Amino acid sequence: MSENNQNPNAVDAADEERDLIAKETVGLSQGQLIRKRFLNHKPAVFSLFFLIFVTLFVYSASGIHLNWGATPITVQGWWPYTITDIPETVFCDTSVGCPTWQHPFGQDPLGRDYFALVMRGAEQSIVVMLIIGFFGGFIGTVVGAISGYFRGWVDAVLMRFTDFIITIPAIIIGAVIGFRVGNLGVVPLAIYLGLFSWTGLSRLVRGEFLSLREREFVDAARVAGASNRRIIFKHILPNAMGVIIVSVTLMLSGAILLETGLSYIGFGVQAPDVSLGSLISDYQDSFTVSPWLFYWPGVLIILIALSVNFIGDGLRDAFDPRQRRQISRKELLKATFKKPADPTQN
Amino acid sequence: MTSAREAILEVENYSVEFWVDGVWYPAAIDMNFTVNAGQVLAIVGESGSGKSSSSMGLMSLLATNARTSGSVRVKGIEMLGTSKANLRKYRGKEVAYIFQEPMTALNPVYTIGFQIIETIRNHFNVGPTEARQRAIELLTLVELPDPETSVDKFPHQLSGGQRQRAMIAQALACDPSLLIADEPTTALDVTVQAEIIELMRNLKDKLNSAVLLITHDMGVVADLADDILVMKDGFTVETGTADQIFNRPQHPYTQQLLAAVPKLGFAQARPSVHLDNAQPVLELQNLVIEYPKRGRIPAFTAVKDLSLTIFPGEIVGLVGESGSGKTTVGRAAIGLLPVKSGSIKINGQEIAGATQKELSGIRRATGIVFQDPASSLNPRLPIGESIGEPILLAGLAKGEELQRKVEDLLEQVELPRAYRNRYPHELSGGQRQRVGIARALALTPDLLIADEPTSALDVSVQARFLDLLLELQAELKFACLFISHDLAVVDILAHRIAVMQNGQLVEAGMRDQILKNPQDPYTQRLIAAVPVPDPAVQRARREARLGRD
Numbered sequence: 001m002s003e004n005n006q007n008p009n010a011v012d013a014a015d016e017e018r019d020l021i022a023k024e025t026v027g028l029s030q031g032q033l034i035r036k037r038f039l040n041h042k043p044a045v046f047s048l049f050f051l052i053f054v055t056l057f058v059y060s061a062s063g064i065h066l067n068w069g070a071t072p073i074t075v076q077g078w079w080p081y082t083i084t085d086i087p088e089t090v091f092c093d094t095s096v097g098c099p100t101w102q103h104p105f106g107q108d109p110l111g112r113d114y115f116a117l118v119m120r121g122a123e124q125s126i127v128v129m130l131i132i133g134f135f136g137g138f139i140g141t142v143v144g145a146i147s148g149y150f151r152g153w154v155d156a157v158l159m160r161f162t163d164f165i166i167t168i169p170a171i172i173i174g175a176v177i178g179f180r181v182g183n184l185g186v187v188p189l190a191i192y193l194g195l196f197s198w199t200g201l202s203r204l205v206r207g208e209f210l211s212l213r214e215r216e217f218v219d220a221a222r223v224a225g226a227s228n229r230r231i232i233f234k235h236i237l238p239n240a241m242g243v244i245i246v247s248v249t250l251m252l253s254g255a256i257l258l259e260t261g262l263s264y265i266g267f268g269v270q271a272p273d274v275s276l277g278s279l280i281s282d283y284q285d286s287f288t289v290s291p292w293l294f295y296w297p298g299v300l301i302i303l304i305a306l307s308v309n310f311i312g313d314g315l316r317d318a319f320d321p322r323q324r325r326q327i328s329r330k331e332l333l334k335a336t337f338k339k340p341a342d343p344t345q346n
Numbered sequence: 347m348t349s350a351r352e353a354i355l356e357v358e359n360y361s362v363e364f365w366v367d368g369v370w371y372p373a374a375i376d377m378n379f380t381v382n383a384g385q386v387l388a389i390v391g392e393s394g395s396g397k398s399s400s401s402m403g404l405m406s407l408l409a410t411n412a413r414t415s416g417s418v419r420v421k422g423i424e425m426l427g428t429s430k431a432n433l434r435k436y437r438g439k440e441v442a443y444i445f446q447e448p449m450t451a452l453n454p455v456y457t458i459g460f461q462i463i464e465t466i467r468n469h470f471n472v473g474p475t476e477a478r479q480r481a482i483e484l485l486t487l488v489e490l491p492d493p494e495t496s497v498d499k500f501p502h503q504l505s506g507g508q509r510q511r512a513m514i515a516q517a518l519a520c521d522p523s524l525l526i527a528d529e530p531t532t533a534l535d536v537t538v539q540a541e542i543i544e545l546m547r548n549l550k551d552k553l554n555s556a557v558l559l560i561t562h563d564m565g566v567v568a569d570l571a572d573d574i575l576v577m578k579d580g581f582t583v584e585t586g587t588a589d590q591i592f593n594r595p596q597h598p599y600t601q602q603l604l605a606a607v608p609k610l611g612f613a614q615a616r617p618s619v620h621l622d623n624a625q626p627v628l629e630l631q632n633l634v635i636e637y638p639k640r641g642r643i644p645a646f647t648a649v650k651d652l653s654l655t656i657f658p659g660e661i662v663g664l665v666g667e668s669g670s671g672k673t674t675v676g677r678a679a680i681g682l683l684p685v686k687s688g689s690i691k692i693n694g695q696e697i698a699g700a701t702q703k704e705l706s707g708i709r710r711a712t713g714i715v716f717q718d719p720a721s722s723l724n725p726r727l728p729i730g731e732s733i734g735e736p737i738l739l740a741g742l743a744k745g746e747e748l749q750r751k752v753e754d755l756l757e758q759v760e761l762p763r764a765y766r767n768r769y770p771h772e773l774s775g776g777q778r779q780r781v782g783i784a785r786a787l788a789l790t791p792d793l794l795i796a797d798e799p800t801s802a803l804d805v806s807v808q809a810r811f812l813d814l815l816l817e818l819q820a821e822l823k824f825a826c827l828f829i830s831h832d833l834a835v836v837d838i839l840a841h842r843i844a845v846m847q848n849g850q851l852v853e854a855g856m857r858d859q860i861l862k863n864p865q866d867p868y869t870q871r872l873i874a875a876v877p878v879p880d881p882a883v884q885r886a887r888r889e890a891r892l893g894r895d
Contacts, residue, residue, distance in 0.1 A: 216722035217732070218724075219677075219682055220782075222682065223711070223712070224709075224735045225706045234727075238724075238727075239724070334368065
């Protein structure tokens with residue numbers, strides 16, 4: 001120090017050098033790194049755009065229907081028919097109600113426009129997916145965080161409770177819930193299902209918390225005087241976000257399949273409302289005569305679930321830099337060469 | 347010994363490059379060296395110099411995003427670009443590797459005997475009984491106690507040193523002509539390290555194999571190497587015999603590297619600073635700390651009946667090998683661990699049995715710097731927030747004022763002010779450790795606990811870090827408990843030294859008294875085992891030690 005005080009120029013020079021180094025090493029924040037890695041995952045980006053497109057298309061076609069509370073809110077979509085309209089049946093050469101320009105997905109045996117029905121069903125599926133994801137994600141995170149952080153008897157009680165819920169088959173829970181609240185519409189059904197679909201996530205979050213709480217930065221925060229709440233939310237949770245986001249995303253596709261499954265066996269969305277599952281269930285007999293009644297809902301279920309899964313996959317790769325992707329031969333040949341400064345030459 | 351000069355490994359214009367995001371980054375550039383039978387070549391360099399990558403690349407053991415070029419000949423046979431079948435024939439048979447961490451390099455689900463037998467039967471057409479016989483022979487060769495029963499033990503049943511011996515036995519299974527040892531002693535305690543180095547020297551003489559030693563530890567190099575190659579950023583900076591490099595280094599980098607290595611017994615005098623009537627900053631009395639029993643794992647007493655005092659402005663070095671309980675003492679001293687019995691007083695206030703509220707008050711007088719710079723900072727927080735957290739939570743400042751204080755602290759640890767918006771992963775290990783100090787000093791504590799703060803740093807970074815710590819201590823006059831396994835580092839800093847073994851305080855006293863005239867046999871052994879980075883001195887010490895044994 002004393003040497004530096006005698007020679008202020010030396011301090012300036014050292015500062016300048018440090019600033020230069022600082023400029024060179026300025027990096028990306030973790031968020032930017034994750035975004036960059038996600039954008040490099042082509043199937044995931046494609047799926048994300050596809051899912052956004054499907055959501056906008058479905059909602060704009062079918063309109064928004066909220067029959068929650070006393071006054072139902074309804075915004076009409078751009079498709080001229082609704083699920084209750086019964087237009088005149090169009091005859092084709094071999095069968096009735098086949099796809100035409102007027103009814104691109106065909107018509108069901110009653111004459112209802114099938115495009116309107118499928119759009120309505122997809123809308124329901126997306127709502128169910130989001131609500132189950134939100135409730136399941138929230139409860140799973142809280143339960144997992146608390147038991148992982150506090151350990152001891154809190155952990156034992158919460159995890160045994162989790163185990164208890166896991167032991168009840170999902171289909172039975174769903175059947176009971178569907179039987180009770182299926183006629184109230186899709187939103188209450190999704191909320192109740194969400195209350196039972198957090199178990200897997202809570203175990204993952206607990207594991208993550210158990211390992212993160214042993215890290216030295218948590219001790220450092222404790223020494224600095226941070227409360228348990230601050231340590232959980234400010235220090236540990238942001239570090240567990242990767243795991244949470246990824247598994248909630250993967251939970252979403254499970255949620256779609258759960259709702260479709262329930263509606264298929266008749267415990268989900270009740271008539272006159274429809275969902276993709278109930279459409280398949282209603283028209284499975286027409287597979288041989290009018291297969292379009294069977295194809296369209298199925299194709300939509302597969303596309304939505306698949307694209308959600310791809311997004312989850314991309315997120316997992318983005319959050320876990322240890323997973324290296326294979327480098328193609330072309331990329332290896334294309335690469336440039338960077339030679340550092342030779343320290344032996346100065 | 348005419349065959350002793352036979353060239354085993356010849357490397358010419360050898361380069362290793364890694365593909366990262368469309369650019370080839372070189373890890374080793376135009377290396378040239380030869381290792382002869384019965385000779386040890388040490389490749390020395392700091393982290394990131396390419397020493398490990400270059401050694402793995404010799405037998406094409408690198409990841410798919412790496413490429414090698416040039417020529418590598420083992421006993422005259424070209425290894426780069428040869429077929430995989432041919433490579434397999436040479437790996438293990440002619441060229442064997444010893445890795446840094448024996449716990450991860452040995453497969454935990456197989457016995458060590460199984461793993462040695464596997465290597466033998468891969469290369470020779472021998473029956474299982476014969477191979478087992480050979481495995482026992484090898485374990486005897488590496489002086490593993492009780493080889494007949496050890497052969498059926500699993501890696502976790504052996505100590506660190508024994509595991510490393512088993513690894514060496516596996517490497518020697520096929521009488522390789524070249525042994526590549528990548529930091530073979532870095533994960534080991536000094537006394538164990540001394541034994542392993544001794545073993546490697548004996549084996550090299552006995553089997554007349556060539557050894558390529560990769561290490562950052564100049565002490566180990568001085569003890570073992572015949573020739574030295576110094577690397578920096580992938581370039582070969584200097585090559586020469588051990589004598590040339592240690593006594594007449596030509597390149598400024600080599601000189602700088604050697605100057606940065608702390609040498610035991612060469613530090614400046616540190617006169618006592620403690621006043622007789624001063625109240626001690628930290629007072630431990632008959633401290634016992636126990637890790638409670640968990641399921642079938644019995645309770646473990648990590649610290650037994652330990653008493654230690656630290657006075658204001660004093661640096662006390664707490665030295666011991668792994669498992670001695672030194673880290674436990676440090677963590678207990680700031681109330682991170684429950685106390686079984688005894689007392690811990692900070693500025694006269696009792697920590698043992700204090701409530702959370704009392705604790706947070708007492709903790710304001712303390713700060714701690716952790717061992718691992720990668721884990722001690724929250725990766726999701728900008729470092730400015732990490733540094734400012736103690737100030738914010740103590741309610742001393744917020745907003746603009748807090749930012750200013752954080753910037754002042756950064757200035758104090760010689761980091762640019764603009765760094766407060768950076769994230770930990772954008773900083774080097776040494777910089778992160780400075781941030782750790784800045785955070786520990788945020789509340790201008792009376793007591794700083796430094797838990798192995800330099801063990802993850804390169805020597806030159808360590809030297810700068812220690813200078814900084816000394817400067818800050820001279821300026822702010824805090825007391826410091828410096829926990830370390832490295833006697834040479836403690837030598838530079840400490841006024842007093844306390845030595846721990848198996849949870850007990852073995853010896854404590856003034857620095858010079860402990861280092862120059864140790865009374866306890868354990869302390870004597872510890873000091874004798876520290877390798878000195880000077881080949882001539884190290885040879886004399888070795889002979890003296892062997893004579894005494």
